[in-house]
Amino acid sequence: MLGVLSTCSPLIKMFAKATKNFLKDIDAGGDLIPVYSLNDSDKAHLLGVVAKTRRFWCWQKPKYHFSSCSCTLSDIMTEDKEIKPVVVESEFVKYEGTFGDVIKGNIGAEVGALQMNASGCGYVESQSSFGTLRKQEVDMQHLMKDVHDRRINLHHPFIKQLQENKNDVLCILKEKIVTTQKCIITEHTQTEETFKGKVSMKAKIVKVSVSENGNYLKDENTILEIPPPTAIAYGVVELYIKHNGTFDFCLLSEKKGGFEKENLEKHQHSNPLPSDQLVLFDWDVVDGSKEAFVRKCILRSAPLCLLREGIAAHEKHFSAWKQLPDVQCLELYTLLCQILYDGQALSKLHAVVEDLCSKRKPTQAAFDELMPSQRIIAENILYLSGYDMPNGKFLHAANRELLVALHILTSALNELSDSALAVLGTCCELQLLPVFSALMNMSSDEGLCSTTEPALMDFLDQERFYVSQKLFALFNIELEIKEDFIYAATAEDPGFLPLILFIVITGLQLLKRD
Structure with a gap:
């Protein structure tokens, strides 16, 4: 070709x-x-x-x-x-x-x-x-x-x-x-x-x-x-x-x-947005301040416990999923796990969600390049999050915060390579996400956890540990077993990948409701 x-x-x-x-x-x-x-x-x-x-x-x-x-x-x-x-x-x-x-x-x-x-x-x-x-x-x-x-x-x-x-x-x-x-x-x-x-x-x-x-x-x-x-x-x-x-x-x-501010405000006041195209959230409020765009990467050799503060800032938006029935949450979780194996469908879904979280209305042709099976998954994810893509309308105004939660998750996933997404999908199938969450919460300032912790017992299974280690390596995190301890800390030049991984884990965990 x-x-x-x-x-x-x-x-x-x-x-x-x-x-x-x-x-x-x-x-x-x-x-x-x-x-x-x-x-x-x-x-x-x-x-x-x-x-x-x-x-x-x-x-x-x-x-x-x-x-x-x-x-x-x-x-x-x-x-x-x-x-x-x-x-x-x-x-x-x-x-x-x-x-x-x-x-x-x-x-x-x-x-x-x-x-x-x-x-x-x-x-x-x-x-x-x-x-x-x-x-x-x-x-x-x-x-x-x-x-x-x-x-x-x-x-x-x-x-x-x-x-x-x-x-x-x-x-x-x-x-x-x-x-x-x-x-x-x-x-x-x-x-x-x-x-x-x-x-x-x-x-x-x-x-x-x-x-x-x-x-x-x-x-x-x-x-x-x-x-x-x-x-x-x-x-x-x-x-x-x-x-x-x-x-x-x-x-x-x-x-x-x-x-210049004066010109911007004058223009905005003279062109009010229709009520059905209002921005879903305030840019200055979502990340806490106008300095949210300053890209401060994670330090090298940092224990996972240092990620908690960054994750907490986004976890509050995931709380919107708590209003959903268990069945709906599980269905949304299952569909998101499926889309992990399809980078193209994930990218298209993210683009639509980002449009919805701004004043842009996505076009009906947004999913045209997807196969029918891919399109069905993407449209069902949106529907469970409060947006009817085929009819181009929100199901309920109160559900818009569900799209904000979905936007955080898809924004994080969209930064990943196809390989990283596939290994993450395997970890979801192996139900390793609770283990990863426990590892972060139990990690000491030296990045160590005891291998005797019940919540970390899955790491003692050799094959599960290998898959976990591969996932962490793709996110610039070192994961090793040292005698009676599990060591996990950021690698050289980690960038935002460790934070992205645990934001995804936190979001999926809240949906799975383990």
Whole structure:
């Protein structure tokens, strides 16, 4: 299967995985943003306008959207005078990377020297080679001279739409990373991982391989060709726009873009939202303060007990599920466990829930790319949470807090890889979530728990411990048995993954009502 600039969902996913892997290697924690689809690559023009939407929860990175009409900075200015950027082009890097998971046999790549009792063995490897990449960058000094004393047209349709959401920021694309030769992206899927004994893991392992000049693995089952020059990453500069249309470039990281408050409030008061499109919750209230968007990652080598405070801040929203009957809760739990094995359906569900938790109403075509069985699961999850997707309406106004709870859970799950979701699903089947909760609650300041604790007895089962260890490793948590103690603490550079895991565990546990 060969596609060039295809919009087919699996091919989009392949391209997105390749660009995310690239930035994880060369710009982890940096300012570059991956291009998620080939359509967006075509829109990535220097000085193109980009909308940045800040997200709800601390672990979520902002979303960036190109304008559908491919606007540039010139198009949104009051004066009809084109701005021609001075572009500096240079060789960026020659990138080659290899990523792999041992899916049967020794899984040392993910959990140390641990040996798995598995039937057969196999290794799924992703080789990424974009070859020599080039950076195209706008000369900001020259640009600032060009736009001195000029104004943004606040009546431009794109700007007016940005003003409707106080969390949207106008950005200008200032740099991009482009390929210099034809690349082939290939994808291989491993659908099952089976261990000796009673434990069977339904893992769908999806890996992306990129190789230049048409040299690609023959046994891969999906192939995507991308031509040069294709943008695979870009950087932006935020704009702070004053109420008279003048603006500043936010050149320092601590300087934040947006619209001056006076102008924003005036616009909001003159355009009240219909009652059926009200935001489900206040952004400033949900996370406790306006500083909720500051991304403070978890410390390395931190005991699990330190996660309790972060989880408690979100657990109060899960309490909405307490109003549901036991049967309805169990049905919702069962459906969510099923969707763990389907990253595409989960992603689509999350997008709809996020729309509902803002002022955007999801389109009826939101689930069109899903198979009928996937669509039924997603629509049933929404229905149990108080929203009738086929008819596009809330069942009861009082049920909207159920969608907030669902939004927290799907927002956390949507950050995970297909492998992590599959292993999490296996742990749900093995009913290990209560054990994980007990481990966090019993963990000492040194990250230790006694192996004699009744609530942790499942860890003494070798196969269950192996699966638990693999799950924790995927979430940057070290899990080991040291003599008479179980040790669990965050690994090197844990990021938000440990917090995400235990937020998911807490939410699912409340639904299961164990």
